[in-house]
């Protein structure tokens with residue numbers, strides 16, 4: 205797949221946004237500026253951005269608890285996302301969703317889910333809308349290796365298969381569900397499970413290579429757009445941080461040698477080297493890009509910190525579209 | 535006006551809505567063949583009014599037996615421009631999709647700060663009192679009343695079924711419709727034109743002075759029969775049918791109780807945390823001063839549903855048990871009434 209230099213640099217920009225946003229969020233959790241916890245995509249940026257940039261800006265997307273990368277990868281502005289993590293009035297969900305429930309309908313993000321596997325059927329429904337309303341949109345459903353053992357995924361794959369829905373099921377196989385190694389709870393290869401539904405199932409073995417992810421997802425998305433139905437793409441990757449920030453969960457479940465081997469394959473460093481080698485950009489330009497993103501993330505953090513908290517009555521709004529329903533119920 | 539059964543009225547509302555708006559689609563198990571009788575006018579595929587012939591397979595869709603994805607996909611479709619009606623057949627099958635109902639359908643608008651709206655209707659039939667046994671006899675609406683974000687209708691007459699369902703389909707919020715199978719065959723004159731009954735407005739099914747009976751779903755005809763019999767004993771009973779359980783027309787219930795001073799709630803659901811419990815609590819909180827006797831609930835006891843008709847029949851509110859409860863709150867025993 206031939207991408208323009210602008211597209212390649214945009215990939216690096218979005219990966220950097222995720223990295224710096226998540227590292228900033230991690231610090232803010234530890235400083236108590238973010239209530240609760242967050243799950244970062246640090247180390248998985250290529251898997252996220254490769255997929256998000258293989259679909260169009262108006263395509264639909266659903267996600268999971270490892271939630272910031274998806275909307276950022278899809279092109280969300282950082283300020284309202286960061287403000288949401290802090291529970292501020294200017295948050296993308298007005299402070300009612302938090303990290304686990306980011307959604308940005310403006311970029312097709314129909315919502316991240318705190319319940320593992322639960323958003324996958326939503327993507328199937330969005331794909332049905334696209335098909336019946338002749339919108340030519342694809343739905344990209346992100347979920348982890350842990351979620352791959354939820355039954356709803358298979359109901360959704362079957363339905364999407366039989367109705368030829370334009371869905372790309374994207375399994376982010378970071379090889380652990382919290383502390384549980386995927387290999388100990390997963391019979392067979394996840395990608396192969398697609399074959400039982402007579403839909404393509406491919407595995408991207410090097411999920412640290414943003415272009416490899418992009419190509420696989422692009423093929424699946426193109427196929428979906430042509431009306432040929434869903435695909436499953438499993439991407440092998442690794443999370444560099446703990447399962448979630450600041451929870452002080454025990455950390456000794458991952459082998460040190462395994463971890464070091466993956467840490468040595470930082471997707472952003474790898475892509476930078478590639479951009480340099482291919483003459484897409486000079487080192488100074490890439491440094492400038494990094495500085496630009498750092499400023500952007502800093503500005504988002506400042507925006508979030510300086511934003512007001514929501515007024516208490518906001519807690520009682522938006523249960524229904526029809527406000528009188530909530531009043532009668534109260 | 536024409537004679538319509540309850541089931542026919544549901545079919546009529548669906549037909550109207552499908553004709554009025556292309557974004558309305560119906561999916562569920564066995565809807566193409568009109569097995570449950572609400573997606574076609576006649577019994578046979580050929581009969582005029584068959585939905586599959588009228589609207590085609592894009593808009594009338596058989597699903598696999600996969601309740602979780604049926605409900606979740608309906609939510610996703612509703613969030614992106616369609617207005618699905620999902621036929622879940624038996625109410626007992628809603629449990630299979632509990633995560634989607636509670637965590638997605640009910641929460642998505644709220645938790646995303648109002649970005650989503652979910653114009654979707656989930657219809658299901660409560661097959662109780664028909665020897666369908668423990669797995670097919672549920673009346674689970676109270677569980678869903680406990681989930682903020684869902685609206686719930688429980689029509690008791692053909693006219694209400696048509697008007698409420700139409701309003702539910704028009705609503706931009708998710709609505710669960712619980713349809714009592716014992717009412718399926720009931721008939722009355724129904725307006726053939728398009729009309730909507732607003733959600734959250736109760737109906738006074740019978741006016742009376744001495745006791746308010748709030749009756750829900752299949753308990754409504756039983757309460758009316760009880761009221762008729764009690765009239766002969768000199769007890770004047772007002773029967774209020776809330777029709778919508780969420781939002782609940784609290785005002786209408788309070789207004790009636792303030793006048794009569796006595797409340798009986800007849801509810802075919804289980805007793806603990808049931809709809810009757812909620813109605814009773816509201817009246818106790820908000821109209822305690824008007825009460826001249828303790829509130830009485832006539833519900834299904836907290837017991838599973840047995841198969842044998844000899845065992846099952848006694849469990850649900852009947853005209854007799856409702857009448858006994860009314861006599862009780864009036865300080866009369868059945869023996870006194872007979873005397």
Ligand SMILES: Cc1ncc(C[n+]2csc(CCOP(=O)(O)OP(=O)(O)O)c2C)c(N)n1
Pocket residue numbers: 269270318319320321347348349350351352376378380381382447
């Ligand atoms: C239904 C459900 N069960 C359990 C959890 C608790 N939980 C949150 S994340 C997680 C691990 C998920 O693993 P995976 O799907 O591989 O995603 P990853 O965190 O590795 O990105 C668990 C068990 C949950 N949120 N939802």
Ligand SMILES: [Mg+2]
Pocket residue numbers: 348349350376377378379380381382
């Ligand atoms: Mg995982």
